[in-house]
Amino acid sequence: MSTDREDDALLEMLSQVAAEADPLPEDVTAAAREAIRMHDLDGQLAELIADSASTAADLEYETVRRATAGITADRLLSFEGGGVRVELEIAPGDDGLTVIGQLVGASPVACDVECGDGRRETVQLDELGRFILDRRQGGPVRIRCRSVSGRSVITSWVNL
Incomplete structure (x- = not known):
């Protein structure tokens, strides 16, 4: 024993x-x-509500694809939570990925894209809450921002 x-x-x-x-x-x-260092207990999770890579979301985005005069995004993502809506368009190119985003209901300051490897990139939002980010490769990312009321909002992780 x-x-x-x-x-x-x-x-x-x-x-x-x-x-x-x-x-x-x-x-x-x-x-x-x-991940442990960046954990935000007060942050509101903005959950993924639509992804054009999934079957159900394909139907929702089909109208958008047809309405853009032949311009087709390879992937469209929508997140919502904490009074913020995050829309992302992921377009692959010769040098990697281009991420075109728009945050509705977000403060124009302190918006970051966090990567799964621990890197964090601050993005500048224009007057309509839009940004463009060029990435060399895919991988897990999430958006961290503040709502106009000052509440911390974090999207769920998504693999680009």
Whole structure:
């Protein structure tokens, strides 16, 4: 019959063996640290309400695609929550992705795009709440902003 000390010693040894045999990639560790550091308990979640990459959302966006005189976005995303609506158009290009966004009901200051690897890019909104961001690659992102009433609003993570 084993004791608690023996169990703890065995778990410690197994943990060391696992860390040596299959170490956790540094980018995963950095993203986890950043996620904990950036956690905002007071932030209101803006949930994904439409995604043209999904079957149901394709029907909703079909009218928009036809109405743009032949210009077709590869992906359209809509988030809503905390009094803010976030609309994103993701267009792939030769050098990566172009993200065209519009935030309705958001304050024009302190709008950031957070990446899954821990990077954060501040975007400047124009007078209509629009921004353009060029990205070299896809990956998980979310938008962090403030509503016009000053409340922190964060979109759910989405993989571009």
